[in-house]
Every structure is written in C-alpha cells, then in structure tokens.
Amino acid sequence: MKIVFMGTPSFASRILEALNNQYNVELVVTQPDKPVGRRKEIIFNPVKKFAIDNNLNLLQPDKLKDNYKTIETLISINPDIVFVAAYGKILPKEILDIPKYGCINVHASILPKYRGAAPINWALINGEKGTGITIMKMDSGMDTGDIISSHKIKINDDDDTSMLTEKLSILGAKKLMEFADSLISNRAYKCKAQNESEATLAPKINKEDALIDWQKDAKEIKNLIRGCNPWPVAHTHFKDQIVKIFKVALDNSSNINPGQLINKGGRLIAGCGQGSIEILEIQRSGQKKLSGREFLNGISNIKTPIFN
Structure with missing residues (x-):
C-alpha cells in the first residue's frame, strides 16, 4: 500500500x-x-x-x-x-x-x-x-x-x-x-x-487568549493555565512586567482579593474572583523560571503585591 x-x-x-x-x-x-x-x-x-x-x-x-x-x-x-x-x-x-x-x-x-x-x-x-x-x-x-x-x-x-x-x-x-x-x-x-x-470550534490559540482575568473562578484560571502550557503560556502583569504562569494548584485560602498575592507558609497564593490558587511555576519577563517560593523571596520587600 x-x-x-x-x-x-x-x-x-x-x-x-x-x-x-x-x-x-x-x-x-x-x-x-x-x-x-x-x-x-x-x-x-x-x-x-x-x-x-x-x-x-x-x-x-x-x-x-x-x-x-x-x-x-x-x-x-x-x-x-x-x-x-x-x-x-x-x-x-x-x-x-x-x-x-x-x-x-x-x-x-x-x-x-x-x-x-x-x-x-x-x-x-x-x-x-x-x-x-x-x-x-x-x-x-x-x-x-x-x-x-x-x-x-x-x-x-x-x-x-x-x-x-x-x-x-x-x-x-x-x-x-x-x-x-x-x-x-x-x-x-x-x-x-x-x-x-x-459541532463546536477550537480556533488557533493566540497570546490574547492567554491573558489571566483574576476576577474569574480559581478553577477557570487553573484550566486556562493548563490549556496554555507550553504555548502561548498564560500570563499576567506584575509591576508593569509580563509574568508567565506555567503551573498552579487549587487552594482553599479565603478573604484574598482577586490578583492579590500572599505568603502562606512559604507558598505563593493568588486570590481569584472565587477561591484561590497556589502558583507552582512562574517566570518574570527575561528571567528564568522560578518556583512559587523563589518568586516570593524576590518580592518580600513589596508591601501589597498584586497581579493585574
């Protein structure tokens, strides 16, 4: 044949x-x-x-x-x-x-x-x-x-x-x-x-699709991050820089504003519209990929860190 x-x-x-x-x-x-x-x-x-x-x-x-x-x-x-x-x-x-x-x-x-x-x-x-x-x-x-x-x-x-x-x-x-x-x-x-x-459609993913909206539910944000890894990689903004997020886990922390970051026993937690997520792999623009703990160490001097 x-x-x-x-x-x-x-x-x-x-x-x-x-x-x-x-x-x-x-x-x-x-x-x-x-x-x-x-x-x-x-x-x-x-x-x-x-x-x-x-x-x-x-x-x-x-x-x-x-x-x-x-x-x-x-x-x-x-x-x-x-x-x-x-x-x-x-x-x-x-x-x-x-x-x-x-x-x-x-x-x-x-x-x-x-x-x-x-x-x-x-x-x-x-x-x-x-x-x-x-x-x-x-x-x-x-x-x-x-x-x-x-x-x-x-x-x-x-x-x-x-x-x-x-x-x-x-x-x-x-x-x-x-x-x-x-x-x-x-x-x-x-x-x-x-x-x-x-029938439903699955058009080509672009970078705009990968922008994280922190007002959304934690599960939705986690799914976006999963669906955009390894490309185009879900991203957000921190201190006027693009930050890429590769891997997260759902978290049960409460009373955190959408996009707000907290240190929870050395774990990097981000608030969502409903629920929260732990950030496991993250990368600032032009830098190497970091664990959540490593990222926390680099922002310890910022009073109220937030993604936007």
Whole structure:
C-alpha cells in the first residue's frame, strides 16, 4: 500500500513514526520552516526532523491550492491513501481526490466537538473531563468529514497541553495503525456523517487568549493555565512586567482579593474572583523560571503585591 503522510507538530510525528515502523511512507508533506523565538531562529518542526532523520522524501509547500508542483508530485506517486495529522491547512479538492482510499485524518477531539487548530488547548481551557481522537475521511471543510471511528480517554486534573498531546498522539498512532491494518485486509471501510447540531470550534490559540482575568473562578484560571502550557503560556502583569504562569494548584485560602498575592507558609497564593490558587511555576519577563517560593523571596520587600 502506497502511503503519503501530512503533518507538522509533535502530535503528528509520533503517528508518522508508527506508520514508518510498519509501512513504506512514500512522501512526507509538512509546513514550511518558520522563524521562532526572539532570535527568529529556524527550527525544524517535529515531522520534518523525523523525516530527515529517517531519510524519508520530504515536501514543504507554501500553499496547497493551485500548487501544481505538489499536485503533480502526488499524482506521480499515485498513493493508495494519504494520512493526515495536524497538518495545519485545509486540503483542496484536487488533493483530496488523488488517493484511491481518500485522505484520512487523525483529529485530537471527539468530533464534531472542537473542530479546528487547537482542540487539545480548548478542551483543557473549558474544563472537559474527557476527550479523544477521531479518525475521519476528509472533505473540503474544516474537520467536517465523515467519521470512521472515535476513541475516548479521560482528562486528568493536572494534565496540561503537553501531557495531553502525548497521550492523544499515542492513542492516535495505535488506532490509525489498526485502521491501516484493517484497510489492507478488507480494502474498504465504513463511515458516518457528523451531527452538525453538536459541532463546536477550537480556533488557533493566540497570546490574547492567554491573558489571566483574576476576577474569574480559581478553577477557570487553573484550566486556562493548563490549556496554555507550553504555548502561548498564560500570563499576567506584575509591576508593569509580563509574568508567565506555567503551573498552579487549587487552594482553599479565603478573604484574598482577586490578583492579590500572599505568603502562606512559604507558598505563593493568588486570590481569584472565587477561591484561590497556589502558583507552582512562574517566570518574570527575561528571567528564568522560578518556583512559587523563589518568586516570593524576590518580592518580600513589596508591601501589597498584586497581579493585574
């Protein structure tokens, strides 16, 4: 079976690794290199890195629609199937129509919930107790294709985006391999339409989404911090500086104003609109990451410290 794989982040690279261990992947298609960080360094995305390390044919088109070079390359390969995982762009019809068995996507939610670029982030931010992966046959919409199978997992209270991505990528790789094995045996598969009335969206997360509103409930703030770690990282302001908060725990302290900071036996506690949180990992702009206790030591001379 001739396979083409399309994907970009770490969620996709584990799935590519599983495919490559058992099948010949004719071509890997991933997003173009982009500068990251303050220094604007070019760092290979996880899928590109895996493809290079394993001597796989690699293509990085700037766009897919009306990209005749990419389309001609795919036609020349004549793939039986194209597997897609978090590629990052909608596939045009001229690509969807190339493979014999279609383009099959592994999406990190139980569709039709959380269609879009950031399903893992939004599941955490919204305080979901469970999520999963969906294997679907792609159409020209954004995660609107017919469902082949869905597989659920529990979300733990301390899961952040990085942890949940790892769990879902393992599940996605396992279930996609089962589908691939079944396809080889049966040369066919069944799918069903999504229920549009249950559809929700999970748009790309940006830095504005990650700003902490201390008037909100402690659980909501904790969920935002979980859903924005490791990127874009939930943040607030302290003494006119941006402060990033990576990890917190719920606390039962009372009578603390929203955003107010107190020292509770060496623990850094922040008040919320309802409840409070203990800050476990924090980073001031341009400095290294600190524990809550270390941060407290640095602000001991401030009479009434407060986030705003």
